[in-house]
Amino acid sequence: MTLEENIDQIMVNAKNAFTIYKKSSKKDRAQFLENLADALESQRTELVPLAMEESHLPEGRLQGELSRTTNQLKAFAALLKEGSWVEASIDQAKPDRKPLAKADIRKMLQPVGPVVVFGASNFPFAFSTAGGDSASVLASGSTLVIKAHPGHPKLSDKVFAILDSAVISSGMPEFTIQHVTDTSFDAGKLLVQHTVTAGVGFTGSQKGGLALVEYAKARKNPIPVFAEMGSINPVVLFSDKLAQDPTALAKQYAGSITVGMGQFCTNPGLILAVKSSSLDTFLAVLKDEIAKVLPQKMLHAGIQKAYNTGLNRILEKSDVSIVGKADTEAVDIEGYPTVVKTEGKTFLQKEYLQEELFGPYSIVVEVEDLSELETILASLGGQLTTTLMATEKDLADYPNIIDLQTSLAGRVIINDVPTGVEVCSSMIHGGPFPATTDVRYTSVGTTAIKRWVRPICYQGFPENFLPDELKAANPLKIWRLVDDNWTNESQN
């Protein structure tokens, strides 16, 4: 079988499974997601060492990440059980309306169809085979085709085998979840361009995400493509805040820059502050804190090489000076923590300094004043996050700043670090291009399900042919918009 025939068979299987899977009740689907979580949990002692071997991430982190992964599946199960996420809306008939009778019109969200998910390397559990993209697809009622990440092939195989067993034991149709292990670009291209593919989810590099976008442009029919491609996550240190405790801020940010060897989409890669003696203190403490960080292995040799190449490219020019670097030299495929600094006008002139460098790196930009700060913020591309380290006085003194920040990113943080993405209903892990390819969606949190659903309108349906969500009796007791009023009552 050629690769093309193989991908075709997979997508036809996904389509056939979809005709059955999409009809599963929300209750059964919730149970299925909980079964997937339990199945992964039961193999924890095998999964974590495999992830350690392939990703070089420390055990504690991977234990936590697996918990996050099973919690994500359970969060979507809870969403399905509660049920109101389908945006059910009912406009009841008004047969006596003049000049024209009004028909009975109802709508709710339904799954789009088979979705292809490309796993990320930096979260071998939480953004990979059984990660948030996969969980959101399965919760939506769409079938799932996972393109394994080549950075952890054995783990992906193992996780898929666990998921696949749970599909069958949960009574879901064969091929509800499928796994593509071919690592060629052609496999990705064929998956994105297959006529059956109804959506694509991706987390990874800008290069990878943009390649998928290009593949998708050649499709006859446009489909939802959500690629999360990272960002530099600007942080602004305001003067009043900085003056209060520059040492604490430097310690907090040294940690955020180097945690997990900086291998997070939300790594604070750009720190902006107006020149001041407090900033000098911040930089001095940052130097000491970075010096203490021990280099650790990065995810794989390719990422470490890209980091080193990018870092050397920056250092060999005279645009930046070093703020601090690890005292311990990096060996093997370890990342070497490094923080640099430059002036505002240099940063504005040298566009390469705005590019994401994936690893334990950040650039501090010392600006002359708030006007230069604003110019820099306005020059940046779309971001996943922006952060303000600010007192209420700082915020009040600069009333335009929150507006500037929300224009730039999907999440605006005050007085915290951008690393650490809470999985909850209010989380948005998205943002304007190039952070993602569709500013209207998120890949973390239960709202991520909205990428894979579409509204369907039911006009004039007899009660017993309506989906349960739209029946007058409201058997699922969900919140609905009934004649423009929110209610969870029955209409009988």
Added chain:
Amino acid sequence: MTLEENIDQIMVNAKNAFTIYKKSSKKDRAQFLENLADALESQRTELVPLAMEESHLPEGRLQGELSRTTNQLKAFAALLKEGSWVEASIDQAKPDRKPLAKADIRKMLQPVGPVVVFGASNFPFAFSTAGGDSASVLASGSTLVIKAHPGHPKLSDKVFAILDSAVISSGMPEFTIQHVTDTSFDAGKLLVQHTVTAGVGFTGSQKGGLALVEYAKARKNPIPVFAEMGSINPVVLFSDKLAQDPTALAKQYAGSITVGMGQFCTNPGLILAVKSSSLDTFLAVLKDEIAKVLPQKMLHAGIQKAYNTGLNRILEKSDVSIVGKADTEAVDIEGYPTVVKTEGKTFLQKEYLQEELFGPYSIVVEVEDLSELETILASLGGQLTTTLMATEKDLADYPNIIDLQTSLAGRVIINDVPTGVEVCSSMIHGGPFPATTDVRYTSVGTTAIKRWVRPICYQGFPENFLPDELKAANPLKIWRLVDDNWTNESQN
């Protein structure tokens, strides 16, 4: 000023106006939409004759369409005043959570930025300069650039002047609404490709919509493009329903096929039924009913020419036979009502028969059995609507049919005609490609606002820096998801 400079100036104006307009309160924005509606209403006696002159549509229809247009503006005003549409969600901080404290995380929808709307010719009021796309953009808080439809330039100018006066008298910023009257393809291309443009709305032909999609593909940053490009809106006449009253069905559908000379995106262009004596009766009555229809002028010469060319192309082949045609010959730019029929196997073989012919035309396909019916339905592209004329017995006898229909379209209708699109919260005027370019959205009904908004997450914000929608006190008394429970209560 060159065209390029002119478009650039317009988009820069739209961007600058956006920084002010997006901050308008929902209450003020609602008043603004009501003012727009009132201003249009006050000029009704001038607007309707102008629309009649340029569109050739009858006065009664245009009076009704203008009312629909002002009602749309008022419906969005009501949506803003109620306020819950922003999908506000609050996850409160849990500082004592172990192992990690949980931050305070909130989200809501905010406008995307300047949106370009391309008006349609077939609804000079309701889908044009002040139509549903425009109303949804303004309601979202995005600024609006309208590309006038060349089919009714004087009307578009007049409507824009009315809107623009109301912008100023409502205290909204200059350039909240702008009007582009250049009719060249280049103008459209420059608008879609401008770096400031944050969204595109279009209603019209497949050719026009696909051209905009191609323009958008050349953008560096992807933006939401929603093009509604029409469809053939299949109708299935089931045997039990057909047997009950074939005469009434034929009269109902003769009306739906020819109303407004068939110039609706929801015109029933394909009628499917299993062969039977009831179907023969239906066809005989349909013949008589179509014969009685008087040809009327179509929207403009180009549309009439396209209709005639398309109709002749169909009639000159031997794939169809005529069911019925108007007794009165068409003159000038009148449309000539015509219904044809063919066999299921012919329809399946001849792909050109599946193409939309915009005008008072429909094709009846006589199928051998339900299996052939299913094959035909599965062969169709995406549709705005599908319709089942069916008794409960019919639906029960063919349990798969509703599933087949929902796969195909954004709206599934039982026992009604697809023409007549109710403007309400539950309406979906959308569907899979090629009916639209994004199956997840609608261009009719208040849900249309969702095309032009994006979620923004606020983490760790002091209460007084949060938008009103997310403040603990819930001053707008909207429905919110608070710690995963729906409530309209204050959190104080």
